[in-house]
Amino acid sequence: MFDTAILLTGPAERATITALLRSHNPRLTVHTAETLAGLEAIEPRVLRRARLIAFLTLVIVPRRILDQLGYGAYNFHPGPPNYPGFVPSHFATYDGATRFGATAHAMIAQVDAGPIVGVELFDIPPGTGVLALERLAFTELARLLWKLAKPLAAQAEPLQRLPIRWCGKKSTRRMYEAMCDIPPDISSEELERRMRVFGDGHFGIHPTTTVNGRRFRYAKSTDGSPATLVPAQQPELEPAR
Numbered sequence: 001m002f003d004t005a006i007l008l009t010g011p012a013e014r015a016t017i018t019a020l021l022r023s024h025n026p027r028l029t030v031h032t033a034e035t036l037a038g039l040e041a042i043e044p045r046v047l048r049r050a051r052l053i054a055f056l057t058l059v060i061v062p063r064r065i066l067d068q069l070g071y072g073a074y075n076f077h078p079g080p081p082n083y084p085g086f087v088p089s090h091f092a093t094y095d096g097a098t099r100f101g102a103t104a105h106a107m108i109a110q111v112d113a114g115p116i117v118g119v120e121l122f123d124i125p126p127g128t129g130v131l132a133l134e135r136l137a138f139t140e141l142a143r144l145l146w147k148l149a150k151p152l153a154a155q156a157e158p159l160q161r162l163p164i165r166w167c168g169k170k171s172t173r174r175m176y177e178a179m180c181d182i183p184p185d186i187s188s189e190e191l192e193r194r195m196r197v198f199g200d201g202h203f204g205i206h207p208t209t210t211v212n213g214r215r216f217r218y219a220k221s222t223d224g225s226p227a228t229l230v231p232a233q234q235p236e237l238e239p240a241r
Helices: 011-024 036-040 088-095 130-154 173-179 188-198
Strands: 004-008 029-033 050-055 073-077 099-106 116-123 208-211 214-219 228-231
Touching: 004 011, 011 029, 011 050, 011 130, 029 036, 050 130, 073 130, 088 099, 088 130, 088 173, 088 188, 099 130, 116 130, 173 188
Parallel strands: 004 029, 004 050, 050 073
Antiparallel strands: 073 099, 099 116, 208 214, 214 228
């Protein structure tokens, strides 16, 4: 009997999504988790009665948990079907994409590969940076969740699949790290492009380079001047003005 939802998300979204789901099914029991350890702590008897809903999470749910869920698992991915994988907004910005969006899909063992059940797309305004694109994608992701909340909360049957397939290269954390590994002979144009997208140290990953066997980190300026190099093992210094 379907009577339980497991919400995998951060603390900022937890209360709002729980209230949304219960507005469609007041008798729904909602368990929350933020980490894989939190998921693993949920008893198998609960999983058998439950549907997992993952919203804006970097947690990769393993097959052993997916197989125990009685009513499937759905993920809300902050990117369109042609940008599967890790932090799609960064790679779309680097590529100069003109269209972006949000995707809801059934979860399988492979990341961002399950059947798609919802998509919202939008044109990217000229000059949009990574953080602005993430905000736009979040808005569409919230819209998608709002549309699908009722069947997710009250329908035991799987959500209807759309005739849309994943495509494009799936980004990974390793790919992100590779973009931050700056070759010494990089052109000024490519350096500027990478710093604009990957230069803010998200996830603790900073652009770095090796010169004469020593590792340096690129430090973004605060006045629009070119990035400067600081020793990677030392705290980042504010560049001289």
